[in-house]
Amino acid sequence: MSTAPEGYDPHAFEPFAVTVDLAVFTVRGGRLHVLLVERGEDPYKGHWALPGGFVLPRESAESAARRELAEETGLTESTVSALHLEQLRTYSDPDRDPRMRVVSVAYAALVPDLPEPRGGGDAAHARWWDAGALGALAFDHDRILADAHDRIGAKLEYTCLATAFCPSEFTLGELQQVYETVWGVELDRPNFRRKVLTTPGFVQAVEGSPRRTGGRGKPAALYRAGAATALHPPLLRPEGRST
Amino acid sequence: MSTAPEGYDPHAFEPFAVTVDLAVFTVRGGRLHVLLVERGEDPYKGHWALPGGFVLPRESAESAARRELAEETGLTESTVSALHLEQLRTYSDPDRDPRMRVVSVAYAALVPDLPEPRGGGDAAHARWWDAGALGALAFDHDRILADAHDRIGAKLEYTCLATAFCPSEFTLGELQQVYETVWGVELDRPNFRRKVLTTPGFVQAVEGSPRRTGGRGKPAALYRAGAATALHPPLLRPEGRST
DNA sequence: CACCTTTATAGTCAAGGTGACTATTAAGGA
C-alpha cells in the first residue's frame, strides 16, 4: 500500500530516483523509426539510449514524459500535448543503472513523420533511427524498446491508434502502411479498406472529397481520424500473435 | 533516460518513495472479490486499502509485489510464485499520498477461491470484499482497482488468463462463471463450450475423464489449464467495450 | 499522343466463427 510506516524518515536510506524513458515511434519511408539520443558520458558513453529524464519533485511521471518529449523533439508543449503518449510499464531491476537505484516509468509515444529534431540543448544529440537496424542500446533500453514495439503492435489490433502515426489528413494507403510497417507484414489492400471504412468512427472522409494528387497512381481520397478509439471487432494481424 | 546528471547526489533532495499496490482478485460465489486491508492509522485511518508496501533497496518491484502478496494472504512464497501476477501501471500523482512523494507500481493478481487470510502480522487485517459493493478506498486505490478490473476484463478476451482464477482441476461451468463474473454478463453455455474446446491449448481434459459429482445436475467433466496463453481469435464479450 | 505502369477503388465468393436455439443425457430432490 502507499502507506509510510509510522515515523518513517524520507531521508533515512539511500533514496530511489524515479525517471521516465520514452520510446518515440514514427513511420518514415515505410520503416519504423525510433528517436534516440547519444550518451555523452559513462556509463554507456557513446551508446544510444531512449530519451528521458528525472521526474521532478512536483510533477507526475506523465508530465515528465511530455516535458521530455518536448525537449527532445524541439516541438512546442502544445504540439506535444496532442500526441499519443501511453504508459508502457515500469522497470525496476535493482541493477539496471550501475550508479544508483533508478526506477523508470517507460512511455511509448506515436508521432507522424517529423523532421530531424533540431531543437537546442537536449535535442542536439537526438536522431531518428530505423528500429529494425539498431545496435545495442544503453542500460535495459533494448528491452524497453522491444516491449514498446510489441505493445504498439498489439494495440493496433484492437484500437484506432494507427491514425496517431499519420498527419491530420491522410490516405488509406498511408494508414495501411502504418500497419504493415509496425507489424512487418503485407496486407491485402481491398480488404484493409473494407475493414477501415466499415468500422464506424475509425476514419472520416475530409469534406469536399479532396484527393491527393502528385503520386504515381490514381489520386487517393483523404481522411481524418474519427471519433472511435476501440476497434470492434479487432483487426487481427495475419497469423496473429500478441504478447 | 536513466541517466543521473554528473555529480548527482542521491541525498540532495527529498527522495521519492517507491511502493507496490496489489489488486488481488478472486471469484467467490459468482461474485468478484478483492483482498483489502484496513488502515490502522492516518491518513485514511479506518478506511480499506489495497495491500502493498515499500520496494526494498535491493529488490525489484515484482519481487516486492510477490513478497507482499505472500505476507498479506498468508500463503507460502512457493505457492505465491505460481499465481498470476501482472504489472498494471504506475501511479505517480505528486499528491496521491499527503505525507510524502510516493510513486506506486500497481500489480494485479489472480487467485483461485482461497480461505480468509489467516496469517499473522500483516494478514491480520486482510479480508476479501465483494468488488461490486465497496465504499471509498484509501488514497487513489479506487482508481487503481477500477483500472485493474478493466485490464483483467480486457485480457480475458484475448488470453487464456481465466484459468488463473480456477483451481488446478475445474469444470467448464466454473470457467464460464469466471468470465461472467468479471464481465458482469451472462454467456450462452453451448457457445462458450464450443469456443473453449475448439481453441487449441486453452484447456485439456483430465486423463481418465473423471467427473465432478455431488452437484445438482449432470456431472461435469474436469479440465486443467492448457499450454496456450493467447486466444486467437479472441473471445469477445457481448457488446464488447475494452479500455 | 498511344501505351504502360502504378495505385485507388469496386465487387465477388467461399470458408470459418459466432449468436441464437433445440434436443438429449444424467445427476439430485420432492
Added chain:
DNA sequence: TCCTTAATAGTCACCTTGACTATAAAGGTG
C-alpha cells in the same frame, strides 16, 4: 416416479474475413 437442474450434442443463419478479379485514374515513356 416425476421434476428440476446442469452438462453436453447438434443445427442453422448471419457476419466477417481472406483470396481474388475487375475497373478507374493518375504519371511516365516511347
